Amino acid sequence: MKFCSDCGSVIEKRIPDGDNLERDCCTKCDSIFYSNPRVIVGTVPIKNNKVLLCKRAIQPRYGLWTLPAGFLENGETIEEGAFRETKEETNTEVKMGNLYAIFNIPQINQVYMLHLAEVINEDYCSTSESLEVKFFSESEIPWDDLAFPFVPTTLKNYFIDSKKGEYPLSTQIIERPPRKSS
Ligand SMILES: [Zn+2]
Structure with a gap:
């Protein structure tokens, strides 16, 4: 995904605090978008x-x-x-x-x-x-x-x-x- 579905801001891939895998993270709000099987x-x-x-x-x-x-x-x-x-x-x-x-x-x-x-x-x-x-x-x-x-x-x-x-x-x-x- 490219944009946050919560606030519309740009998404970046990074490892959130306390996690160990890259996730789609919003650059503005705290939303993290997980992709699972x-x-x-x-x-x-x-x-x-x-x-x-x-x-x-x-x-x-x-x-x-x-x-x-x-x-x-x-x-x-x-x-x-x-x-x-x-x-x-x-x-x-x-x-x-x-x-x-x-x-x-x-x-x-x-x-x-x-x-x-x-x-x-x-x-x-x-x-x-x-x-x-x-x-x-x-x-x-x-x-x-x-x-x-x-x-x-x-x-x-x-x-x-x-x-x-x-x-x-x-x-x-x-x-x-x-x-x-x-
Ligand atoms: Zn957002």
């Missing part, structure tokens, strides 16, 4: 051991398949956010299950949190965010056309776990090139 919430929507995937109708990764997920909004629990994102991208209201996967992506300052979910209605369909919404068995997954690194990792884990009938929470780190500075 963002949380992405989503689901692994399942029915009869098939996974409901969405073909993205939006950038980035337009036309590739993904699990329903998006940014957690203020005032939401991660479970509420995951339910909402799944509804927005698949049109269906799932039955939420346990937290299943956490991905740390420190290079782009993101944390993904995915819940298992059961698809209980037949009303899933394309939406403004999805060109197509479709169930895939393990052998049908379009491995070469998946949108983000967390998707194949989660799907591989899921099909391994489904053979054991146990779905423990996993936490992983995804290495990604840093986003171009804007």
Whole structure:
């Protein structure tokens, strides 16, 4: 940011007293603007051991398949956010299950949190965010056309776990090139 949202004065980057990282600090008033990682919430929507995937109708990764997920909004629990994102991208209201996967992506300052979910209605369909919404068995997954690194990792884990009938929470780190500075 360039200007203080409290008083409109110029922002400078400096380490505030008692802190150890550079922050956006107002040069006039005492405002300090912190930038912290963002949380992405989503689901692994399942029915009869098939996974409901969405073909993205939006950038980035337009036309590739993904699990329903998006940014957690203020005032939401991660479970509420995951339910909402799944509804927005698949049109269906799932039955939420346990937290299943956490991905740390420190290079782009993101944390993904995915819940298992059961698809209980037949009303899933394309939406403004999805060109197509479709169930895939393990052998049908379009491995070469998946949108983000967390998707194949989660799907591989899921099909391994489904053979054991146990779905423990996993936490992983995804290495990604840093986003171009804007
Ligand atoms: Zn200010």
